[in-house]
Amino acid sequence: MSAPLLTVEDLEVSFPGRTGFTRAVRNASFTLGRERLGIVGESGSGKTTMGRALLGLLPRTAQVTARTMSYDGTNLLTCTERDWQKLRGRRLSMVMQDPKYSLNPVMRVGRQIAETALLHLRTDRGDAKRRTLAMLEAVQIRDPELVYRLYPHQLSGGMGQRIMIAMMLIAEPDLLIADEPTSALDVTVQNEVLRILDDLVRVRGMGLVMISHNLTMVSSFCDRVLIMYAGRIVEECAASELQNAKHPYTQALIAATPSLDVRRTELATVTRDPEWLK
Numbered sequence: 001m002s003a004p005l006l007t008v009e010d011l012e013v014s015f016p017g018r019t020g021f022t023r024a025v026r027n028a029s030f031t032l033g034r035e036r037l038g039i040v041g042e043s044g045s046g047k048t049t050m051g052r053a054l055l056g057l058l059p060r061t062a063q064v065t066a067r068t069m070s071y072d073g074t075n076l077l078t079c080t081e082r083d084w085q086k087l088r089g090r091r092l093s094m095v096m097q098d099p100k101y102s103l104n105p106v107m108r109v110g111r112q113i114a115e116t117a118l119l120h121l122r123t124d125r126g127d128a129k130r131r132t133l134a135m136l137e138a139v140q141i142r143d144p145e146l147v148y149r150l151y152p153h154q155l156s157g158g159m160g161q162r163i164m165i166a167m168m169l170i171a172e173p174d175l176l177i178a179d180e181p182t183s184a185l186d187v188t189v190q191n192e193v194l195r196i197l198d199d200l201v202r203v204r205g206m207g208l209v210m211i212s213h214n215l216t217m218v219s220s221f222c223d224r225v226l227i228m229y230a231g232r233i234v235e236e237c238a239a240s241e242l243q244n245a246k247h248p249y250t251q252a253l254i255a256a257t258p259s260l261d262v263r264r265t266e267l268a269t270v271t272r273d274p275e276w277l278k
């Protein structure tokens with residue numbers, strides 16, 4: 001693995017609630033190089049919260065502590081909102097799980113992407129528009145000129161995801177956190193998006209964190225995988241070794257994954273053991 005872009009040691013994130021704190025991320029440590037790192041784990045295990053913590057995008061009520069959280073020599077723990085704004089977009093970026101909440105509802109989508117290009121790349125309006133149309137085409141939008149003029153509510157779920165991906169990629173970030181970026185896409189478009197991300201990692205040396213529920217996709221696309229359970233990273237392995245994972249939760253997750261080749265009469269369910277929380 002190349003020198004780490006991101007180093008995280010003992011990251012803890014808690015949210016205050018009526019009955020005390022929810023520890024959404026507990027004691028998480030990992031590094032990321034210019035590679036594809038997958039994060040899998042069941043709903044509520046803390047994947048999105050960890051991604052947001054890395055970009056300074058958690059609500060103010062969240063309590064974030066860590067021994068180390070650094071990106072390419074910058075200590076993220078002492079970043080002010082201004083520092084974050086400088087880092088986000090151009091250097092660090094995140095494709096959000098739900099595009100509906102991330103796009104401006106009253107601005108045409110093409111303009112939103114072009115504004116991002118104008119903000120982060122030294123370019124003029126004409127070039128920003130050209131780049132936007134090329135990026136829309138790259139994420140398999142069939143009629144880029146038409147879609148450029150649409151408002152977010154006029155997009156289907158899959159189109160919304162592709163618009164978000166185009167918006168994040170146009171600024172050419174060094175590190176991209178993609179939260180379920182392809183969950184609403186059919187498999188051919190999903191493969192095209194993965195190919196674009198893969199090119200960015202291999203050609204431009206981008207670091208990619210891919211958060212997903214799709215174990216099959218993560219094991220074939222990523223280099224390494226972190227498995228989260230109840231806020232903890234319970235296991236880390238090479239993606240190609242996921243089948244031989246040791247933690248009982250990971251094994252249960254694999255057993256519960258449907259497969260096209262193996263016909264089962266009944267899919268396994270995951271029975272949680274309180275021991276896994278220890």
Ligand SMILES: Nc1ncnc2c1ncn2[C@@H]1O[C@H](COP(=O)(O)OP(=O)(O)OP(=O)(O)O)[C@@H](O)[C@H]1O
Nearest residue numbers: 015022024041042043044045046047048049050059
């Ligand atoms: N803003 C918030 N305020 C309070 N609790 C929160 C907040 N955001 C997340 N949580 C809690 O943190 C825990 C982890 O949530 P998170 O969204 O990170 O899970 P996830 O692994 O991304 O799940 P999913 O696969 O469903 O997207 C959950 O218990 C959730 O309720």
Ligand SMILES: [Mg+2]
Nearest residue numbers: 047048049097
């Ligand atoms: Mg999530």
